Amino acid sequence: DGGITQSPKYLFRKEGQNVTLSCEQNLNHDAMYWYRQDPGQGLRLIYYSQIVNDFQKGDIAEGYSVSREKKESFPLTVTSAQKNPTAFYLCASSVRQVPTYEQYFGPGTRLTVT
Amino acid sequence: KNQVEQSPQSLIILEGKNCTLQCNYTVSPFSNLRWYKQDTGRGPVSLTIMTFSENTKSNGRYTATLDADTKQSSLHITASQLSDSASYICVVSTGGYGNKLVFGAGTILRVKS
Numbered sequence: 001d002g003g004i005t006q007s008p009k010y011l012f013r014k015e016g017q018n019v020t021l022s023c024e025q026n027l028n029h030d031a032m033y034w035y036r037q038d039p040g041q042g043l044r045l046i047y048y049s050q051i052v053n054d055f056q057k058g059d060i061a062e063g064y065s066v067s068r069e070k071k072e073s074f075p076l077t078v079t080s081a082q083k084n085p086t087a088f089y090l091c092a093s094s095v096r097q098v099p100t101y102e103q104y105f106g107p108g109t110r111l112t113v114t
Numbered sequence: 115k116n117q118v119e120q121s122p123q124s125l126i127i128l129e130g131k132n133c134t135l136q137c138n139y140t141v142s143p144f145s146n147l148r149w150y151k152q153d154t155g156r157g158p159v160s161l162t163i164m165t166f167s168e169n170t171k172s173n174g175r176y177t178a179t180l181d182a183d184t185k186q187s188s189l190h191i192t193a194s195q196l197s198d199s200a201s202y203i204c205v206v207s208t209g210g211y212g213n214k215l216v217f218g219a220g221t222i223l224r225v226k227s
Contacts, residue, residue, distance in 0.1 A: 040123075042118065042217030042218050043158075045214070045215070099208075100146075102148075102163065103215070105157030106157050108155065110155070
């Protein structure tokens with residue numbers, strides 16, 4: 001069963017705590033991405049990775065960190081430095097990071113910080 | 115500034131009716147334009163992708179059009195079904211190094227019986 005999995009679906013944390021969101025893909029894609037979705041706004045890119053052991057900041061990287069130790073995995077850590085962490089987080093992957101390749105999205109993780 | 119604007123913000127139609135969603139963009143350079151369908155609480159799923167030279171692309175009851183001169187796109191849904199209730203997102207790829215995607219805020223469609 002191929003695709004992108006994100007876990008957990010819902011996550012609750014207290015303010016000041018770091019939290020890590022999981023993203024795994026078995027599509028053999030080189031490129032992976034993390035997006036944040038807020039109500040009434042378009043998706044915004046947090047981080048992306050074109051290849052293992054390499055990643056780049058997106059438009060809103062402050063307060064987030066990532067790692068890409070394996071091709072299949074691209075976890076996102078939301079740190080206590082992120083001012084407004086409550087959001088819907090989407091992970092995506094594509095064969096390569098070029099325009100002709102489609103990005104496939106995971107089911108998302110809804111993070112609530114109180 | 116690269117922007118994608120969608121209208122209307124939300125729409126309610128009766129099952130079986132047609133509807134058209136609009137997308138205007140100011141993105142440069144332009145590589146391609148995609149329409150995604152996103153069910154509530156789920157990830158977006160691609161419906162169509164069009165490059166600069168394509169005017170129309172269909173996927174079942176979904177037909178997307180692109181006018182690269184006016185920088186406008188539309189998504190037409192024919193004979194709507196209850197399962198069409200979702201958010202429809204227009205996404206423009208800038209191409210080039212970085213391949214940045216610029217996302218619209220989406221149009222929320224509700225199909226009523």
